[in-house]
Amino acid sequence: MEWIIAVAAGYLLGSIPSAVWFGRLFHGVDVRQHGSGNAGATNVFRVLGRRTGFIVLFADILKGSLAALVPLWMPYPGSETEAGTLLNLQLTGGTAAVLGHLYPVFAGFKGGKGVATMLGIMLAIQWQASLVSIGVFLLVWLSTNYISLASMSGGLAFLPAYLFLSEKQNTLMSVISVVIPLLLIYTHRRNIRKLLNGTENKMYAFRRSKTVEK
Numbered sequence: 001m002e003w004i005i006a007v008a009a010g011y012l013l014g015s016i017p018s019a020v021w022f023g024r025l026f027h028g029v030d031v032r033q034h035g036s037g038n039a040g041a042t043n044v045f046r047v048l049g050r051r052t053g054f055i056v057l058f059a060d061i062l063k064g065s066l067a068a069l070v071p072l073w074m075p076y077p078g079s080e081t082e083a084g085t086l087l088n089l090q091l092t093g094g095t096a097a098v099l100g101h102l103y104p105v106f107a108g109f110k111g112g113k114g115v116a117t118m119l120g121i122m123l124a125i126q127w128q129a130s131l132v133s134i135g136v137f138l139l140v141w142l143s144t145n146y147i148s149l150a151s152m153s154g155g156l157a158f159l160p161a162y163l164f165l166s167e168k169q170n171t172l173m174s175v176i177s178v179v180i181p182l183l184l185i186y187t188h189r190r191n192i193r194k195l196l197n198g199t200e201n202k203m204y205a206f207r208r209s210k211t212v213e214k
Contacts, residue, residue, distance in 0.1 A: 014100025017107035018059035040112030057156035064120025067097035094121035133160035148191035
């Protein structure tokens with residue numbers, strides 16, 4: 001029963017379409033019909049501005065963290081074996097949240113790319129490696145102004161950071177640490193093509209980004 005609860009709660013939390021709801025609430029706009037057409041924080045920053053962008057970013061991170069924390073509120077024995085099972089429950093619920101973000105039941109199954117939601121999950125479960133990923137993300141973003149490249153780079157940095165900083169590795173965690181960058185590459189496949197042909201939009205940290213409608 002706890003696995004069903006973890007998956008259901010994770011998927012429903014991930015399905016909360018923050019970008020769509022806050023875009024409509026504050027601006028009367030469906031962000032999926034503007035900019036890149038993606039229901040994620042990056043497109044919100046570009047189309048609707050920083051205030052709404054930060055709200056959506058925080059909401060997407062929060063729903064990932066909550067999905068990973070739901071199993072902590074379930075009763076379980078405190079043995080080392082059960083602690084491993086608890087972590088697997090957290091990872092399963094978190095994975096369901098990412099799927100919910102990608103294919104949200106509350107928004108016609110058309111969601112975002114899952115970067116912020118993945119970050120929220122990892123911050124709740126493995127915050128040390130997550131901070132390394134955030135550092136790599138910021139370094140790449142500030143040096144190139146490409147959010148897509150920074151997101152993929154941060155995802156790629158997670159596995160080595162996890163292996164280096166974790167005294168004892170969990171098998172499912174290691175697998176997910178490999179899946180994360182692969183999923184990011186898949187969801188950013190259009191951005192990769194644009195990066196290769198030089199048409200990817202830039203997003204600047206300290207000045208207004210130039211939005212190009214595609």
